[in-house]
Amino acid sequence: MNWTYPSARSTTSSSRFDALNARLPVETVTGWLALADPARSNRYERGYTGAIDWTEPRFIGQFWEPNEHNLPRLPGLVAHELHHLIRLRVFPWDMHMTTVADYIVLEGTAEAYAASLFGEDAVGYFITEFDPDEFETARQVQYPPQCAPMSRSTRSYIIT
Numbered sequence: 001m002n003w004t005y006p007s008a009r010s011t012t013s014s015s016r017f018d019a020l021n022a023r024l025p026v027e028t029v030t031g032w033l034a035l036a037d038p039a040r041s042n043r044y045e046r047g048y049t050g051a052i053d054w055t056e057p058r059f060i061g062q063f064w065e066p067n068e069h070n071l072p073r074l075p076g077l078v079a080h081e082l083h084h085l086i087r088l089r090v091f092p093w094d095m096h097m098t099t100v101a102d103y104i105v106l107e108g109t110a111e112a113y114a115a116s117l118f119g120e121d122a123v124g125y126f127i128t129e130f131d132p133d134e135f136e137t138a139r140q141v142q143y144p145p146q147c148a149p150m151s152r153s154t155r156s157y158i159i160t
Contacts, residue, residue: 013079013117017086025089029082030058033074038064046070046125050077052084059085076122079114 017024042049047065052058059081061074087106111127120128 012075013082013113016113016117024086026057026086028057029085030056031078031081032058032060034060034062035066036062036064041065048073048077050081052081052088054088057085057089073122073124075118076111076114076124079117080110080123083110083113 014029041047041064046069047067048061048063048070050059050061053060059078061077061081063070084106087109093102108127111123115123115127
């Protein structure tokens with residue numbers, strides 16, 4: 001893999017916010033790409049994941065099984081996490097007051113942003129492979145209702 005590729009894609013992602021630079025409370029974003037230990041991985045994440053730092057403008061992409069399936073999704077991962085960083089700087093939130101619906105919107109808009117830049121092949125399978133029949137199961141499992149603040153038990157359904 002050409003490692004300048006993620007950097008170029010990061011520039012593409014951030015350039016979408018150029019017109020808003022004066023209004024955004026972020027000057028520099030730091031990103032890391034890490035090779036993680038497969039033995040300590042989440043088997044449901046298909047060899048990679050991303051995360052942001054809630055206190056500083058930085059993110060990480062972790063790969064523990066780099067392959068033809070997940071490496072092409074690196075640009076989408078960068079765009080997704082950058083979207084979180086910008087959105088949560090402009091609209092800060094408290095995870096104890098955030099609702100499940102808020103969280104679904106946060107993830108959905110981040111994936112939509114990534115797809116708008118790099119296509120649907122660059123986003124995670126949670127979006128592209130979600131079976132519409134699973135919506136009813138998700139509605140039944142989700143408790144408390146979508147408008148209630150996320151409790152520890154509710155977050156456990158979403159954040160693994």
